[in-house]
Structure formats: structure tokens, C-alpha cells
Amino acid sequence: MAHEDAGHYGAKHPDGKIDTAIADEILEKEKDGRITCAAAHMIAKRHACPPKMVGMNIDLLEKRICKCQLGLYGYGSKKGKAVDASTPVGKELEKAIGAAMDGDRISCEAAWGVAKRLNLAKIEVSNACEALGIKICNCQLGAF
Structure with missing residues (x-):
């Protein structure tokens, strides 16, 4: 979603329904409206559900995912990325x-x-x- 869509993440799931058990864990783990990618994946593991299910619940709760484990978003500066393109590749x-x-x-x-x-x-x-x-x-x- 574009930056102008911030705060309207639930719109991606017009027929989506919140799973209260997953939502409770998201709300437990989120801080300042954000939850880390790692925490979201741990929730998926604990609930034996696909990560997309947790992601949908995060969207429906209008929370943001931060600190992508691949370093692609949620890091604040440098367009929010933490990746380094100058790294040599074997x-x-x-x-x-x-x-x-x-x-x-x-x-x-x-x-x-x-x-x-x-x-x-x-x-x-x-x-x-x-x-x-x-x-x-x-x-x-x-x-x-």
C-alpha cells in the first residue's frame, strides 16, 4: 500500500474477519501501533496458521509491521530499508x-x-x- 493509505490497511481485506486469539497476541506484542515481523511470525507459529493470516489481522487492527527480517521495510531511515547493496555476493x-x-x-x-x-x-x-x-x-x- 502507498504511504497515503497508511492507517487504512484493513481496506485490503474487505471480507476479512478478526481472529480474536491472534488479535489479542498482536495487541500484546505491538508497541506504538507497530509489531515486528519476527513477532508476527512467532504468533503464526504459535497458532499454527499461515503468516498471511496474522498479517491480515494486523491490517484489520490498523497496526503496522516493522523491522522486516529481510531488511526491506520498517527501519525508519533510508526509505525504511536496512539492506546494503554494496555487499559482495559469493x-x-x-x-x-x-x-x-x-x-x-x-x-x-x-x-x-x-x-x-x-x-x-x-x-x-x-x-x-x-x-x-x-x-x-x-x-x-x-x-x-
Whole structure:
């Protein structure tokens, strides 16, 4: 959603219904109207539900997701990104990213998978993607 849509996140889900158990945990974990990506994923794990379900509840509660684990949004400065495009990219990582891509992009979930397979921090994969000019798409929480 665009910045002008801030505070109207629930509009993305016209037929969405709040799950009270998930909503209660979101409200417990949020601070100043924001909840971290990591906290949202922990809630999904605890409720054995897809991260998108938690993301929808965050939207319906008109809260914001911050501190993306891939470093893509919610960091305040530098367009809200924490990624570093100047990071050198090893051949193994470049090959793994290429294999995980769908067309000219890689999904958030696939980027996480690359990080797990290569025993890297998620931010290392997104730094590599930024350096290679590869866009990460389809946030697991539905933020982008």
C-alpha cells in the first residue's frame, strides 16, 4: 500500500474477519501501533496458521509491521530499508538465489529458504538480492 493509505490497511481485506486469539497476541506484542515481523511470525507459529493470516489481522487492527527480517521495510531511515547493496555476493549464494527465483523476482519465502539452506542470516540474502538488482516479492505477512 502507498504511504497515503497508511492507517487504512484493513481496506485490503474487505471480507476479512478478526481472529480474536491472534488479535489479542498482536495487541500484546505491538508497541506504538507497530509489531515486528519476527513477532508476527512467532504468533503464526504459535497458532499454527499461515503468516498471511496474522498479517491480515494486523491490517484489520490498523497496526503496522516493522523491522522486516529481510531488511526491506520498517527501519525508519533510508526509505525504511536496512539492506546494503554494496555487499559482495559469493557464487554459491548467487546460484542459490537464481535457482529460487520465479521469473525476475524471488519471493520472501524463497529468500528465507535460501538463507536456511546456506545457513545465512536472512538479511545476507536480501543484501545479495539488492546487490544483484533482484526484487523480493510476496511478503509472507502480506505487507508487499
